[in-house]
Amino acid sequence: MEWLTQISQTPCINSMEAAQQRQSELTKPPGSLGDLECVAMRLAGLQGHCFPTLDKVHISIFAADHGVAAEGVSAFPQEVTAQMVHNFLNGGAAISVLAAELGAQLDIIDVGMVMPLEREHPRLISARVGAGTANSAQSAAMSGQQLEAALTVGKEAAERAAQQQAQLFIGGDMGIANTTTATALYCYLLNLPPQALTGAGTGLDEASIQHKVQVVRRILERHLSQSQTPLDALQRMGGFELAALTGAYLRAAQLGIPILVDGFICTAAALLACRLQPTVTDWLFLSHQSAEAGHSMAVEAMQQKPLLDLGLRLGEGSGAAIAVPLLRQACALHNRMATFSEAAVATQL
Numbered sequence: 324m325e326w327l328t329q330i331s332q333t334p335c336i337n338s339m340e341a342a343q344q345r346q347s348e349l350t351k352p353p354g355s356l357g358d359l360e361c362v363a364m365r366l367a368g369l370q371g372h373c374f375p376t377l378d379k380v381h382i383s384i385f386a387a388d389h390g391v392a393a394e395g396v397s398a399f400p401q402e403v404t405a406q407m408v409h410n411f412l413n414g415g416a417a418i419s420v421l422a423a424e425l426g427a428q429l430d431i432i433d434v435g436m437v438m439p440l441e442r443e444h445p446r447l448i449s450a451r452v453g454a455g456t457a458n459s460a461q462s463a464a465m466s467g468q469q470l471e472a473a474l475t476v477g478k479e480a481a482e483r484a485a486q487q488q489a490q491l492f493i494g495g496d497m498g499i500a501n502t503t504t505a506t507a508l509y510c511y512l513l514n515l516p517p518q519a520l521t522g523a524g525t526g527l528d529e530a531s532i533q534h535k536v537q538v539v540r541r542i543l544e545r546h547l548s549q550s551q552t553p554l555d556a557l558q559r560m561g562g563f564e565l566a567a568l569t570g571a572y573l574r575a576a577q578l579g580i581p582i583l584v585d586g587f588i589c590t591a592a593a594l595l596a597c598r599l600q601p602t603v604t605d606w607l608f609l610s611h612q613s614a615e616a617g618h619s620m621a622v623e624a625m626q627q628k629p630l631l632d633l634g635l636r637l638g639e640g641s642g643a644a645i646a647v648p649l650l651r652q653a654c655a656l657h658n659r660m661a662t663f664s665e666a667a668v669a670t671q672l
Contacts, residue, residue, distance in 0.1 A: 324471055326478065327554075331576035331602035339368030342375075348662040358628065362608070362650060363657035369581045369606060370490065374658045377651050380427035381489035381580075382640055383480040383571060384411060384418060385496055387435040387473075387563035388455030390464065392500035394538045398526045401455075401499045405436050408497060412444045417637055418495055421644035428487060434476050435563040450476040456561040459504065460541045464561020470554065473563045477570025485578045491647070492575040494568045495640020496588040502615065503535060504562040505591040507542040509617055511556045512594050513624055517543065522587075522616030523636075553598045568592035573599065576606040583650070585643040586613035586635060590621050597625065610646035611635050 342364040347353060354360065366375035386408045392401045410416045411431045414423070422429040432448045433439060437455040440447065452472045456464040465473070477494075484492050498504075502524035509520045517539035523532060542560055550556035557566055569592040575582050576596075584593045584607055596603045609622060611631040622629060630649055635642045663669070 324474070326577070327474065327573060327599055329577050329600070331600060331606055332579035334368035334605055335371040336368065338371050338373055339364055341373040342367035342657065345373060345657065345662070348664070349660045350663055350666050350668050351660070356656060358630070359653040359656060362653040366581060366650070366654060369579070375654050377490050377647065377654055379487065379489050380425055380491045380493065380647055381430075381484035381487060382418065382422050382427050382493040382495060382644065383430045383432060383484070384640055385432050385434050385477070385494065385564035385567040387498045388437040389498055389500040389504055389561060390456045390458035391460055391503050391538065391542070391561070393458050394460050396503040396535045396538050397500045397524060398531070399499055401437060404497055404499050405438055405440060408433065408436065408447070409440060411497070412446050416639060417641045418639040418644060421641060425644060425647050427644070428489070430480065430483065432476065432480060432567070434473055434567045450479070452476065452563050456563060459507070459559065459561045460538055460545070463546070463559045464504070465558055465563065467558060469563070470558040470566055473566035474570035477567035477572070478574040480567070481571045481574035481578060481580065484575065484580055489580055491583055491650070492571070492580045493583050493585065493640050493643040494571050494589055494592070495585055495643070496564050496568065496638050498562070498564050501562055501564065501588050503538060504560060504565060505588045506617065507539050507560045508556060508565065508591050508595065509621060510539065510543055511547065511550060511560070512553065512591075512598065513620055515620065520617030520620065524615070553595050557595060565592050565595075569595045569599070572596040572603055572607070576600070576603040580606070581608065582606050583608045583610050583643045583646060585610055585640045586638060587615035587618045588638055589640070589643070590618060590625070594621055594625060608650070610643040613642070
């Protein structure tokens with residue numbers, strides 16, 4: 324597992340400075356395109372080229388089940404995980420539609436659903452670590468071997484993206500009860516109480532949210548004292564797909580692929596990845612501010628500004644996919660706008 328602590332690639336300062344110089348010469352007042360200018364300059368540094376492009380987008384959706392679903396923390400039954408994966412494969416889910424619109428490569432990866440799909444599908448990658456995690460409110464969610472295997476699933480997803488010459492990596496999640504798992508991990512990573520971070524997830528009412536708070540509290544009481552490292556917490560509190568996402572973010576940064584992070588679940592994995600290797604931060608863009616309670620606190624801890632705030636809380640990588648056109652527009656403006664000299668425009672606007 325030495326690869327986990329391998330340092331990320333270093334962004335190219337020369338390319339970033341060249342992009343910054345180009346921005347100062349484009350036919351607009353300095354800073355008038357706001358954060359889009361920063362996005363273009365960061366992408367230039369990450370891609371090592373003054374003119375960044377995002378034609379090749381790779382999306383990996385990791386699906387797994389959570390034993391803590393037995394505690395009644397979700398508005399949907401656990402079988403919905405497999406049903407939604409079937410929907411992904413048939414093109415009927417939000418991320419399926421968005422990926423098609425973007426012309427993105429979409430991989431669906433079964434990391435550990437309770438029941439595998441009955442029929443093999445050419446677009447489904449089976450990388451099962453187990454038939455769902457154990458109930459983290461009663462025991463450790465996974466073994467050390469399962470944790471290592473799930474992290475490796477994510478590593479391999481990032482390597483597939485690199486083999487396909489992806490210019491942007493998006494991870495997504497599917498797993499009933501995974502907001503409970505992610506909330507417990509946030510409590511550990513941010514040192515905050517469950518009440519501050521627990522939200523509606525799939526649409527819980529207030530009474531159900533309070534029940535969820537109590538379940539998260541039980542998870543922490545059982546595991547917090549035994550979680551000396553982020554990997555300890557991940558193993559004990561669980562989430563095969565969260566572990567896979569963590570591994571994918573670490574490996575994508577090592578391979579020099581910019582990462583666009585989705586909402587509440589994916590940000591938990593990104594925060595874990597940054598705690599394991601702080602240089603991952605350089606490679607992350609936060610796609611949107613999730614409507615899920617507690618996400619803003621995680622965003623603040625990561626010291627990044629989300630690109631969008633649309634009240635999204637679907638997951639699946641959908642918020643990240645929605646933000647891709649914004650990144651592409653930032654690149655188009657940076658690459659194709661005329662400079663003052665090219666347009667014969669006076670430099671004082």
